[in-house]
Amino acid sequence: MATTDQDDQLVTPWEVTAASQKGVDYDKLIKKFGSTKIEDSLIERIARLTGKPANHLMRRGIIFSHRDVGLILDAYEKGKPFFLYTGRGPSSEAMHLGHLIPFVFTKYLQDVFDVPLVIQMTDDEKFLWKDMSVEEARRLASENAKDIIAFGFDKEKTFIFSDMDYIGSSPDFYKTILRVEKCVTVNQVKGIFGFNDSDCIGKISFPAIQAAPSFSCSFPQIFGGKKDIACLIPCAIDQDPYFRMTRDVAPRLGYPKPALLHSTFLPALQGAMTKMSASEASTSIYLTDSAEDIRDKINKYAYSGGQSTVEEHRRVGGNVDVDVSYQYLTFFLEDDEKLAKIEKDYSSGAMLTGDLKKELISVVQQVVAEHQQRRQQVTEQMVQEFMTPRKLKYSY
Numbered sequence: 126m127a128t129t130d131q132d133d134q135l136v137t138p139w140e141v142t143a144a145s146q147k148g149v150d151y152d153k154l155i156k157k158f159g160s161t162k163i164e165d166s167l168i169e170r171i172a173r174l175t176g177k178p179a180n181h182l183m184r185r186g187i188i189f190s191h192r193d194v195g196l197i198l199d200a201y202e203k204g205k206p207f208f209l210y211t212g213r214g215p216s217s218e219a220m221h222l223g224h225l226i227p228f229v230f231t232k233y234l235q236d237v238f239d240v241p242l243v244i245q246m247t248d249d250e251k252f253l254w255k256d257m258s259v260e261e262a263r264r265l266a267s268e269n270a271k272d273i274i275a276f277g278f279d280k281e282k283t284f285i286f287s288d289m290d291y292i293g294s295s296p297d298f299y300k301t302i303l304r305v306e307k308c309v310t311v312n313q314v315k316g317i318f319g320f321n322d323s324d325c326i327g328k329i330s331f332p333a334i335q336a337a338p339s340f341s342c343s344f345p346q347i348f349g350g351k352k353d354i355a356c357l358i359p360c361a362i363d364q365d366p367y368f369r370m371t372r373d374v375a376p377r378l379g380y381p382k383p384a385l386l387h388s389t390f391l392p393a394l395q396g397a398m399t400k401m402s403a404s405e406a407s408t409s410i411y412l413t414d415s416a417e418d419i420r421d422k423i424n425k426y427a428y429s430g431g432q433s434t435v436e437e438h439r440r441v442g443g444n445v446d447v448d449v450s451y452q453y454l455t456f457f458l459e460d461d462e463k464l465a466k467i468e469k470d471y472s473s474g475a476m477l478t479g480d481l482k483k484e485l486i487s488v489v490q491q492v493v494a495e496h497q498q499r500r501q502q503v504t505e506q507m508v509q510e511f512m513t514p515r516k517l518k519y520s521y
């Protein structure tokens with residue numbers, strides 16, 4: 126597997142560790158990956174073009190890096206179409222708060238740009254990487270699809286697919302995968318992903334399967350066989366290696382390179398040294414947790430940037446850079462004024478850790494309760510409909 130660099134942080138699709146409680150140094154990561162930092166001018170341009178206020182995740186630097194988004198906006202300005210592509214590896218029954226972020230952002234993009242969205246459920250990937258049967262991985266894909274539908278995507282604009290099913294039913298998807306597979310050598314995937322000779326051959330070829338949905342020819346039912354519709358991929362930064370590979374092969378296949386928007390990670394409850402992980406219950410708040418679970422986990426585990434005694438806290442103030450509760454509020458509390466006041470009061474020592482946690486608990490309880498209500502309304506029939514290959518409301 127890939128090694129940590131000199132600065133001791135590691136970001137791969139499988140592992141995220143940072144060297145300090147402040148979390149991953151994202152500026153360093155931009156340099157290492159060769160992506161581009163999102164400047165205010167880009168955020169303003171998106172707000173201007175869409176006529177809608179910029180999303181809080183962009184304004185707060187949670188969506189922090191990109192590749193070629195300017196080109197997508199140039200095309201959009203000229204009335205040329207593009208589509209969105211994102212995905213989810215269904216590794217567990219319950220998704221957690223960290224999984225919500227890229228989807229909340231993707232939904233915003235779909236709403237303001239009014240474009241088609243394809244969502245890849247990589248049940249094949251989870252079968253290959255985890256101790257899981259194909260049947261179980263396929264089942265989890267449908268279970269997670271319910272959560273994704275509950276995020277509010279529009280059925281007329283969204284196609285969700287399981288790799289296992291869609292590869293089996295779509296010759297065009299498989300042909301696109303084959304074209305990518307032929308362009309990438311074992312040496313290259315070893316270099317990009319750190320695979321070694323003991324990894325099963327399924328892992329070696331999987332990156333082509335994650336690459337293929339970037340190309341519109343994978344979805345003839347949506348794009349009428351056009352192979353040149355531009356693609357924008359919102360994803361967490363750990364997925365970037367897949368798309369560096371994709372962008373590398375695209376010109377050789379005569380396809381446009383996909384553009385990317387990268388998000389940071391939601392820190393683990395215990396602190397920003399690592400990200401929230403579905404397999405570690407005490408680091409995570411699941412979308413299935415009860416209001417009491419949420420209260421108890423935040424009170425018990427959320428890493429505090431406060432001081433050890435009330436007297437000292439009042440004197441020195443809390444450190445919002447490492448305080449997990451404050452960090453979470455930047456993701457989930459959309460009210461800018463309220464957030465600014467919390468930052469000021471906590472930093473000055475006027476607000477204590479207990480009060481900050483109380484704020485967070487009520488915000489998260491509301492986010493999760495609303496999600497649970499929407500998920501209850503999602504029927505098997507709706508999952509079927511979203512997952513049926515079909516034309517969406519757009520014509521090409």
Ligand code: TRP
Pocket residue numbers: 210211212213214215245247250335358359360361364
């Ligand atoms: N590999 C991703 C995961 O494990 C799933 C995924 C597939 C994805 N295609 C994507 C994520 C495109 C973001 C964008 O979760």
